Amino acid sequence: MKKKILAVMATSLLAAGIVSATTATSQAGNGSPSGPHYNLNLIGVPKGKTASMTGSNRHTIFVSATSSAPKINLCQSGTPTCAPGGGFQVLDGNATDSNGALFALPSPDPDPNDGINGCPIGSTCTTSYSVYMRVLGKPGGSINLKSCFSDTTGQWCSVGDENIVTQVRSTGKSTFTNVSKQLLTVCWDSDLNGVCDTRDYIFGRTGASYWWEYAVNSDFKLAQLRFYPISSSFTS
Secondary structure, X not given: OHHHHHHHHHHHHHHOOOOOOOOOOOEOOOOOEOOOOEEEEEEEEOOOOOOOOEOOOOOEEEEEOOOOOOXXXXXXXXXXXXXXXXXXXXXXXXXXXXXXXXXXXXOOOOOOOOOOOEEOOOOEEEEOOEEEEEEEOOXXXXXXXXXXXXXXXXXXXXXXXXXXXXXXXXXXXXOOEEOHHHHHEEEEOOOOOOOOOEEEEOOOOOOOEEEEEEEEOOOOOEEEEEEEOOOEEEEX
């Protein structure tokens, strides 16, 4: 299974323009793994953008603390309507308008054809690739990110502090942390008691729409996300 995961992810990374499929898991000095990866920058701006940011093959998404619809829409790359060539791609880099940004990324489910779209609570959950993140800029800037989806049953987002990314730029060196659990799965409350009881991979539900909902403060300047062709495992 591990060889299959790495082979699939290496193909996606090559499609995204990364020339080497060799994967190293040793840690770099900034807390991230060594080896090939895809970079995505979230940039905080004081007011909304008006320029078109579609189809430019950028690696940046602009976010605003004053946005009325703070979301980064997600679509599954390698499908007919979303980056058919696969890999990672910013399809719309403007998250400051009412439409939100649009980011294409592969399914993180290591076995999408097994008929199971998530991980039972209390089990070990594994993603086919990993996401690491850090916040840069002046101390005090912060960002909150959570995974959400909507389908015929309603709109659902991850609940519980451990399932939501909250990062604050503190003084000193900024290091990467693994946020695969928070950004590649949705841990939602299906029985409405305020506690996560169902964990799905993003894109796990047929016909559902997925996004990352964000909130930033006025001091937020930059968050860096890195996507690596290595699996991550955690307790669901």
